[in-house]
Amino acid sequence: MAPLAFVSLSYATEDVLNGHGLFWKIEREGREPSYILGTMHVADKRVLKLKDEVKPYLIKASVLYLEIDLTQREMREAYNARLRDDGRTLDEVLPDEIYKKIKEISNAYKIEEDELKQLELWAVYPLVKAMPSNPGGRENSGQDGPENTGLPLDFQLGKLAAENSVEVKGLETVRDQLGVFRERDRKIYYDAIVRALENPDAVEDSLDMMEKFIQWYVDRDTNAFYVSLLDDLKTEPPEMYDIWIERLLNKRNLVMVNGMARGLVRGNSFTAVGALHLPGEKGILKILTDRGYEITRLD
Numbered sequence: 001m002a003p004l005a006f007v008s009l010s011y012a013t014e015d016v017l018n019g020h021g022l023f024w025k026i027e028r029e030g031r032e033p034s035y036i037l038g039t040m041h042v043a044d045k046r047v048l049k050l051k052d053e054v055k056p057y058l059i060k061a062s063v064l065y066l067e068i069d070l071t072q073r074e075m076r077e078a079y080n081a082r083l084r085d086d087g088r089t090l091d092e093v094l095p096d097e098i099y100k101k102i103k104e105i106s107n108a109y110k111i112e113e114d115e116l117k118q119l120e121l122w123a124v125y126p127l128v129k130a131m132p133s134n135p136g137g138r139e140n141s142g143q144d145g146p147e148n149t150g151l152p153l154d155f156q157l158g159k160l161a162a163e164n165s166v167e168v169k170g171l172e173t174v175r176d177q178l179g180v181f182r183e184r185d186r187k188i189y190y191d192a193i194v195r196a197l198e199n200p201d202a203v204e205d206s207l208d209m210m211e212k213f214i215q216w217y218v219d220r221d222t223n224a225f226y227v228s229l230l231d232d233l234k235t236e237p238p239e240m241y242d243i244w245i246e247r248l249l250n251k252r253n254l255v256m257v258n259g260m261a262r263g264l265v266r267g268n269s270f271t272a273v274g275a276l277h278l279p280g281e282k283g284i285l286k287i288l289t290d291r292g293y294e295i296t297r298l299d
Contacts, residue, residue, distance in 0.1 A: 018285040019223025021297035022275055023054055028293050032267025034260075035061070035298075036284065038275030040217045043152045047217055051156055053299065054270075058157065059164040061270035063263050067256070068177060069170030070158045078174040081182065082123035089117040090124065094193070101197045102128060105206050121189035122181035128196050130209040157272050171259035171273070172252065180247040188239055195236075220299055222279045229276070250282045257287045264293070 022038040035057050040047045058064065068074050084090070091099045105127060106116045116124075151159070161168050181189075196202060216224045233241045256273055263269025277284050285295050 014223070014227050016223045016226045016279045017281055018283060018295075019226060019279040020220055021299055022050065022217075022220050022222070022278075023297070023299040024278070024285065025296045025298055026264060026288060026293050027296070028264070031265065034264050034267060034269040034271070036260075036271040036273070036278070037157075038222060038278045039153045039157070039272050040214070040275060041152050041154055042214070043150050043156075044214050046214060047153055048156060050153060051160065054157075055160065058161060058270050059166065060268070061161070061166050062266060062268045063167045063169060063270070064157065064161040065169055065171050065256075065260055065263060065269065065271040065273075066154055066158055067171055067273050068174055070155060070168065074170065074174050078178065081174065081178050082120055083118050084120050090119055090121075091117055093121070093190070098194055098197050101203050102193070104203050108207055120181075121186050121193060122184070125189050125193055125196075128193055128202075128206060130206045130213065154272060161270075166270075169259075171256045171271075176255070177252070180243060184239070184243065188237075188243075192236070192240060217275065222275050225276055226279050249276060249280075253277050253282060253284050253287060257284055257291075 024036050026034040026036060035054070037050065037054050039050070068078070090102070094102070102124060103113060103116065106113070109127065111127070158168050199205065213225070216222075229244065233244060256271075256277060260269065260271050263271070273284070280286065288295055
């Protein structure tokens with residue numbers, strides 16, 4: 001999931017298709033229903049309440065699909081992919097004032113400076129923009145603030161499934177998921193970070209926005225998430241739109257639906273992916289209806 005911060009809410013009244021609701025039933029004649037949950041990749045206790053809400057459906061499912069497989073190999077690759085490989089540390093490549101602001105934000109999220117210094121610029125950008133951490137990161141992303149309770153929601157769902165003998169599968173690999181970042185020039189992210197932190201109130205805004213994102217999630221308001229992303233990208237270079245909308249959302253939405261296909265045919269599958277993948281004209285829910293499935297909001 002990849003919402004951006006520092007946005008005006010002038011478009012908050014826009015109506016995004018399927019922009020309200022996190023938990024949906026997927027039906028087709030002659031098959032058992034399947035289910036899909038939009039997650040937020042944090043461990044905030046308010047977010048984790050969704051686990052109890054969907055537990056009766058998950059523990060009886062035939063399979064749980066997550067964005068990536070939660071194997072040690074995939075987790076190790078996800079962590080290593082975020083580390084710099086040019087022999088320089090973050091504080092050496094960024095202006096002092098910009099680095100100080102990043103450090104202040106990371107302190108609020110309980111990220112140690114030694115770890116922060118090793119991160120690639122593309123891995124720092126979501127921190128600066130208050131994006132909920134990607135599930136391909138380490139188990140405790142750190143981006144959870146004072147309400148943090150340990151494992152992010154996606155990991156807890158995977159753990160719950162395993163404890164109830166529900167098979168867990170990934171819809172994509174870490175390499176596929178993070179490749180879009182690594183194939184782009186570092187200067188794209190350098191410039192984006194500097195732009196974001198030039199605002200004198202950038203640190204306070206970043207921390208405030210994480211709380212706002214959590215409130216939107218608790219309110220089941222994916223419309224606000226989606227509109228804030230589009231609104232923010234209007235002031236960004238075209239390559240940022242390509243990364244966040246075309247590659248990280250639209251393209252991956254198709255990949256995820258294709259990965260869900262076998263479970264949907266068999267029925268009684270459960271899918272949990274970032275909430276921003278659900279809404280919109282090219283969102284997962286629209287793709288499913290275009291393929292003949294009926295969707296019903298359950299929350």
